[in-house]
Amino acid sequence: MSAEEAQDNAARQLDGPVSNEPDAIEGKLMDRIGPDARLDSGIPEDQRGGDLDFVEMSGITLSPPLPDPSPADAPSPNANDPLGFYEAGVIDVDGAMEAAAEKTDLSPGKMRSPSADSFREIAEGLSEQNFAGAKTSTVEPDGSPSLPRTPDAPPFPRRGPTSATRT
Amino acid sequence: MDETQAHIEFLGLREQPFAPTADPVYFYATREHKECLFRLWNSIDSGHGIAVVLGNYGTGKTTLLRKLITGMAADPERYHAAVIGSPIPSWTSFALLENIVAQFGLRPSTPSYVAYMDALNRHLLANRNRICTLIIDDAQNLNKRGQLELLRLVQNLETQQRKLLNLVLFSQLEWAEVLRAAPNFHQRVNLTYTLGAIQFEETRQFIAFRLMQAGAREDEGPTFEEGALRAIHAYAEGIPRVIVTLCRNSLLVASQLRERVITADMVLHTIDKTTLPDPEKRVRVVAAIAEHAVSADGQRVQTPAGEDPGSLDARARDQRAARILLQAGRENQSVESA
Numbered sequence: 001m002s003a004e005e006a007q008d009n010a011a012r013q014l015d016g017p018v019s020n021e022p023d024a025i026e027g028k029l030m031d032r033i034g035p036d037a038r039l040d041s042g043i044p045e046d047q048r049g050g051d052l053d054f055v056e057m058s059g060i061t062l063s064p065p066l067p068d069p070s071p072a073d074a075p076s077p078n079a080n081d082p083l084g085f086y087e088a089g090v091i092d093v094d095g096a097m098e099a100a101a102e103k104t105d106l107s108p109g110k111m112r113s114p115s116a117d118s119f120r121e122i123a124e125g126l127s128e129q130n131f132a133g134a135k136t137s138t139v140e141p142d143g144s145p146s147l148p149r150t151p152d153a154p155p156f157p158r159r160g161p162t163s164a165t166r167t
Numbered sequence: 168m169d170e171t172q173a174h175i176e177f178l179g180l181r182e183q184p185f186a187p188t189a190d191p192v193y194f195y196a197t198r199e200h201k202e203c204l205f206r207l208w209n210s211i212d213s214g215h216g217i218a219v220v221l222g223n224y225g226t227g228k229t230t231l232l233r234k235l236i237t238g239m240a241a242d243p244e245r246y247h248a249a250v251i252g253s254p255i256p257s258w259t260s261f262a263l264l265e266n267i268v269a270q271f272g273l274r275p276s277t278p279s280y281v282a283y284m285d286a287l288n289r290h291l292l293a294n295r296n297r298i299c300t301l302i303i304d305d306a307q308n309l310n311k312r313g314q315l316e317l318l319r320l321v322q323n324l325e326t327q328q329r330k331l332l333n334l335v336l337f338s339q340l341e342w343a344e345v346l347r348a349a350p351n352f353h354q355r356v357n358l359t360y361t362l363g364a365i366q367f368e369e370t371r372q373f374i375a376f377r378l379m380q381a382g383a384r385e386d387e388g389p390t391f392e393e394g395a396l397r398a399i400h401a402y403a404e405g406i407p408r409v410i411v412t413l414c415r416n417s418l419l420v421a422s423q424l425r426e427r428v429i430t431a432d433m434v435l436h437t438i439d440k441t442t443l444p445d446p447e448k449r450v451r452v453v454a455a456i457a458e459h460a461v462s463a464d465g466q467r468v469q470t471p472a473g474e475d476p477g478s479l480d481a482r483a484r485d486q487r488a489a490r491i492l493l494q495a496g497r498e499n500q501s502v503e504s505a
Binding site for chain 2: 026029030033036037038039040041042043044046047048049054057058059060062063064065066
């Protein structure tokens with residue numbers, strides 16, 4: 001700070017305290033803090049723990065786990081009372097998937113995929129019929145013509161409630 | 168009985184009054200510590216979010232922290248606290264989250280960020296009728312942006328009026344720079360309280376309180392002479408941990424000499440034998456004692472508080488201490504000038 005600045009500051013009293021009020025406020029504040037054991041020196045006799053309590057209080061060792069199962073660690077969320085945003089989101093998505101699964105019956109026991117052998121046998125059967133001519137014409141219960149097949153050919157796998165009409 | 172306990176009992180005490188631990192039983196509420204506690208409890212009870220206590224090492228932060236935890240533990244229906252005592256600087260934000268969750272007693276089975284956050288949030292919601300607080304000591308170790316971001320995120324859960332998780336962070340002063348460099352975190356801090364050194368009168372009361380807590384009785388317990396108190400305060404510069412260490416080592420000297428009065432020369436001897444050599448500080452200590460003990464013509468200039476002014480023994484002890492110390496001061500000066 002230059003001499004001129006110092007002189008200017010002195011003239012304007014910039015280096016002096018703005019106000020002594022903060023000290024006075026602190027004094028009043030402390031005087032008006034009511035009796036509270038939480039603010040006093042030491043701790044009450046009945047709050048003194050043992051060595052293990054003291055160690056645990058340090059936060060250096062791991063806290064013992066909460067009794068299991070804790071509400072916080074519940075395995076499946078309650079769809080009617082979601083606790084958090086993520087949980088609500090997961091419930092919505094899971095719900096949508098369940099509805100779709102009901103329509104299409106995607107359960108593992110009911111899912112079948114056609115094997116290459118099946119396709120081969122069907123193709124062979126169709127070829128035989130095309131060249132040898134159709135011996136019989138069978139009709140499915142719903143009235144649609146069914147695929148002619150050899151007695152040994154396995155049934156064509158079907159998906160869904162309706163059967164496709166094949167020519 | 169082991170020798171250590173024998174020393175303690177000779178001094179008329181039940182236990183070591185100056186143990187190097189942050190035992191809340193020995194928490195002494197100076198004006199500053201009391202105000203800090205008052206503001207902390209207010210911040211916690213109101214659910215105002217983040218509170219920071221800064222202070223140089225040895226200013227009593229950990230003892231204050233444990234006083235706080237003890238208060239919460241006394242009312243488990245109202246308070247629920249988790250403590251991280253010593254975070255590791257190299258922790259990733261996920262490691263910090265793992266520790267937070269573990270200290271709340273939670274053990275999510277899936278080790279993922281979402282699972283841990285969800286477990287914590289559910290726990291806080293399940294305990295929303297209690298005041299949940301995460302307390303971290305040595306927070307200066309958390310100096311990565313990701314760590315502060317994680318702390319900000321874990322206390323984001325809130326109701327209309329209050330945060331569901333309070334954070335109380337105790338740290339050394341240098342953490343202030345980290346806070347300034349992370350304004351998005353710093354801005355959310357409700358309270359920053361800085362602890363400083365204690366005053367001489369508080370040093371006197373601090374020592375007296377510890378002796379009393381350790382079982383000292385007026386007629387039997389050890390007594391620190393005024394000169395000894397001044398020597399301790401001058402050396403420690405008002406830092407409680409240094410006061411405690413010096414008192415502990417001075418008590419050992421006294422009990423070895425089969426004395427229950429700790430004199431200034433005992434304290435000086437302790438400084439010489441148990442601390443790093445610091446001639447400048449030693450001269451300051453000697454000056455502090457001499458200033459109190461005698462005027463230039465050898466007359467006492469001040470009566471120690473709490474001491475009988477008519478006590479010739481006390482006066483004789485002080486004068487003896489002053490003579491020794493003035494001599495020591497002269498020796499120091501001659502060594503330095505040589």
